[in-house]
């Protein structure tokens with residue numbers, strides 16, 4: 001067996017609730033059933049659509065659209081304020097169903113998760129039958145409908161769950177993965193955003209098959225760091241493991257500079273940008289964190305880290321930003337002390353800055369604190 005074959009034997013299920021927030025609202029209020037329902041801001045305000053029912057989608061309404069625009073397109077729609085505690089409760093019931101079958105669960109948001117069921121022997125080892133059972137149990141316990149995708153990696157499982165929505169159950173078998181990707185429009189690729197999609201269209205890349213014509217070197221020239229991912233998924237290959245909150249202990253980012261920097265304000269700006277970006281990624285994965293670490297590497301490669309842990313609950317964006325100057329100053333101060341070897345304390349600037357968030361835990365275990373603009377439930 002070749003090394004890659006083992007990865008083709010994985011069984012991954014991607015479960016995604018259909019129009020989650022809107023479906024919860026329709027479940028709880030019979031008057032909303034069968035009607036266009038928009039969860040989010042009011043049509044006379046400045047808010048946006050967080051989620052909408054399938055009846056509302058028929059009017060071209062989608063999440064992140066200004067509510068004013070949604071009201072124009074569908075004046076008869078019911079506009080409902082989000083009730084996050086109720087969504088969170090449903091999310092916990094859904095996760096409890098997952099846990100009856102596997103502990104290999106990677107939550108992506110309140111209503112979406114990857115499950116690795118490779119080692120599950122129920123239903124004769126059929127991941128499709130297992131996915132059907134999960135859908136049935138979710139419906140029985142929550143009154144809500146899920147779609148599920150089954151495949152041998154995360155990329156294809158996610159595409160599969162979207163393929164038959166709503167109430168979908170679709171499987172992409174290992175031998176069909178490459179051909180399936182070849183016909184797939186590039187905009188449907190998870191990880192290809194609007195900007196990249198437009199750029200790919202300009203380059204004549206409209207489907208996975210088109211993308212496959214490009215060598216890794218050509219892709220790198222056009223798309224930089226993401227090229228290896230594009231190269232692989234165009235071939236139906238995705239080795240990323242399902243990361244449970246236990247296996248994923250931290251998340252970090254760093255930047256190396258061509259010219260060493262000395263200006264503290266500039267350093268803080270960079271650290272804040274890294275922090276904002278990582279916070280967003282954590283939120284997308286429904287993860288929170290308690291510890292923030294700042295790393296400073298000087299021109300002579302000496303490296304110092306300083307960490308801050310929250311004693312009460314999760315770190316939010318504000319708390320992280322308040323800790324950054326303090327941690328930076330402490331790391332810089334360490335760098336300016338003479339080292340035990342008697343080396344100079346002049347380290348000639350900073351060549352790398354990094355931050356990491358650790359002590360991660362799923363937000364579903366703690367009530368998420370969300371801002372209005374974060375009410376987004378794309379499917």
Ligand SMILES: [Mg+2]
Nearest residue numbers: 016017111379
């Ligand atoms: Mg969904």
